[in-house]
Structure formats: C-alpha cells, structure tokens
Amino acid sequence: MKKILTLISAALLGAFLLAAACFFIFPLPGQIPVLMYHFVGSRDDAAQQKNFVSRESFAAQMAFLKRWGYRPISLEEYFEIKTGARRAGGREVVLTFDDGNTTFGSEALPILRRYRFPVTVFLVSESVKHGHHGSMTEPVIQGILKSDAYVGIASHSKTHPFLSRITPEQLEDELKGSRLDLETMFGRPIRFLAYPSGDLNEEVLESARRAGYDLAFTTSAKKLKNLPEGPYSLTRIKISRSSDLAPAFWFKLSGLYGAYKKSVRPSSRGAGGSAPGGPGLDLPQKAA
Numbered sequence: 001m002k003k004i005l006t007l008i009s010a011a012l013l014g015a016f017l018l019a020a021a022c023f024f025i026f027p028l029p030g031q032i033p034v035l036m037y038h039f040v041g042s043r044d045d046a047a048q049q050k051n052f053v054s055r056e057s058f059a060a061q062m063a064f065l066k067r068w069g070y071r072p073i074s075l076e077e078y079f080e081i082k083t084g085a086r087r088a089g090g091r092e093v094v095l096t097f098d099d100g101n102t103t104f105g106s107e108a109l110p111i112l113r114r115y116r117f118p119v120t121v122f123l124v125s126e127s128v129k130h131g132h133h134g135s136m137t138e139p140v141i142q143g144i145l146k147s148d149a150y151v152g153i154a155s156h157s158k159t160h161p162f163l164s165r166i167t168p169e170q171l172e173d174e175l176k177g178s179r180l181d182l183e184t185m186f187g188r189p190i191r192f193l194a195y196p197s198g199d200l201n202e203e204v205l206e207s208a209r210r211a212g213y214d215l216a217f218t219t220s221a222k223k224l225k226n227l228p229e230g231p232y233s234l235t236r237i238k239i240s241r242s243s244d245l246a247p248a249f250w251f252k253l254s255g256l257y258g259a260y261k262k263s264v265r266p267s268s269r270g271a272g273g274s275a276p277g278g279p280g281l282d283l284p285q286k287a288a
C-alpha cells in the first residue's frame with residue numbers, strides 16, 4: 001500500500017513538473033499567437049451565443065496575460081518581427097477583434113484601458129458608414145482612436161461576404177474599396193485585413209496582395225484547406241466561451257493548440273474549392 005502511494009505521489013509530482021515546464025517553455029520564442037475575439041457581453045450572452053466571451057472571462061484573460069508576462073503587441077510590430085526588421089523578445093501575443101461591434105467599445109475597451117494593451121479591430125467599412133449590424137459608427141471609432149492610442153484599426157471587407165463566392169470585380173471592390181474607404185474615414189493607412197468568416201482561396205489572397213495590404217488573416221487552419229500559411233493566409237486562434245478556464249486559455253496561447261489544429265486540417269481538397277463551412281456573417285444574433 002505504501003509503495004502504491006509513493007508511486008502515485010511520484011507520478012503526480014512528475015505531471016506537475018512537466019506542466020510547469022510547459023507553462024514556461026511555450027510559446028517558443030518567435031511563435032506569436034494571434035487571438036481572435038468577436039463580442040464581449042454578459043454571462044447570458046456568452047452562454048447563448050458562440051462568438052461571445054463574457055466580460056468576466058475577458059477581464060480574467062487580460063489579467064492572466066499581465067500576471068504571466070505576456071506582451072500584447074500591435075500588428076505593426078508583429079509585421080516587423082515577421083519580416084525580420086525587429087527581433088521577438090518572447091511571449092508576444094496579438095489581440096484582434098472582428099466586426100467592430102459596439103461591445104468592443106462598451107465592454108472590452110474599459111478592461112483594455114486598465115492595461116493599455118495594443119489591440120486591432122477589423123472593421124466592415126459599409127457597416128461603419130451606416131451603423132449596421134451592431135457596428136460601431138465612424139464618430140464612435142474616431143473618439144476611441146483619439147482617446148486610446150493603443151487601439152488600431154484594419155479591414156474586414158466592405159460588406160462581409162464569402163469572398164470565394166463573388167466575382168473578381170466584387171472581390172476587388174470588397175478588399176481595395178474597404179481599404180480606401182477606411183483610409184478616407186479615419187485618415188490613417190489601413191495595412192491589414194481579416195477575411196470575413198475566414199473564407200479564402202488563391203484568388204482571394206492574390207486580390208488581398210494587389211489591394212495593397214501588408215498581411216491578411218483567416219480564422220482557423222482548416223480554412224486554409226491545402227493552401228500554405230503565408231503573409232496573406234495567416235491563421236488566428238479563436239477565443240470563445242470554450243476558453244473560459246485558465247488552462248484552456250493557456251493552451252490556446254501556448255502555440256500547442258494552433259500546432260494541433262494545423263496537424264489535423266483537411267488538405268486533400270483543391271485550393272480553388274469554395275465550400276466554406278460556418279455561417280455567413282459572424283454577427284451577434286441580436287442587435288447589440
């Protein structure tokens with residue numbers, strides 16, 4: 001009996017030491033997870049709608065980053081590291097929000113203000129113009145950019161279509177048009193793009209390059225199908241209610257989750273195949 005207890009204790013100690021080693025080793029230097037959020041709201045919102053994170057979870061996640069020495073960086077800094085103009089210092093992470101929803105300003109921003117973490121919001125330019133689909137409007141975003149210098153903006157297309165299903169002319173208008181519209185509205189360069197619903201194929205990423213973006217992001221690795229990951233097909237890590245517990249959030253930050261997703265992605269389908277899964281607009285089901 002004593003022998004069994006000693007063995008169990010040794011196994012538990014071994015598991016603890018291994019977990020502690022992983023906690024400090026990962027993410028490996030130069031591995032920079034790009035986290036993708038959509039909406040922040042109440043616990044009820046988070047329980048009912050898949051793209052919501054509760055404000056309590058979001059606050060805990062930002063506190064976790066601060067507590068454990070992670071360094072949120074802007075997409076400009078991420079670009080410099082990726083192109084070799086700047087060296088990674090370790091434990092960098094990028095925070096992004098898709099859709100420019102009003103809950104960014106009302107729920108996420110008051111929490112981000114405690115830490116002044118750089119963050120990028122991907123905006124749907126026509127929704128910003130008309131205040132549609134719960135989007136923050138131009139004056140609201142202007143106010144945020146003025147008061148919170150660590151907030152950056154980028155493009156999430158003009159109208160949030162499935163980009164692989166529209167004509168080449170519409171594609172150019174969605175990507176180049178949204179960049180030009182946002183630059184006119186906010187008087188700053190728009191260098192980065194997130195594909196709506198992560199939907200892309202070779203034509204889409206070529207169009208993003210021609211539209212003048214420096215980098216473009218999809219969502220998870222499965223959206224790449226058999227395309228390689230590159231400057232116009234970068235993957236992100238979705239944070240949703242399934243990341244509520246600290247170990248789950250850490251697993252997503254560690255690079256191990258992303259590596260796992262890439263290892264299991266289907267790669268047999270053609271790059272031109274356009275049957276993306278998931279909903280059209282990843283917008284909240286109720287007006288926010």
Ligand SMILES: [Zn+2]
Nearest residue numbers: 098099197282
């Ligand atoms: Zn979206």
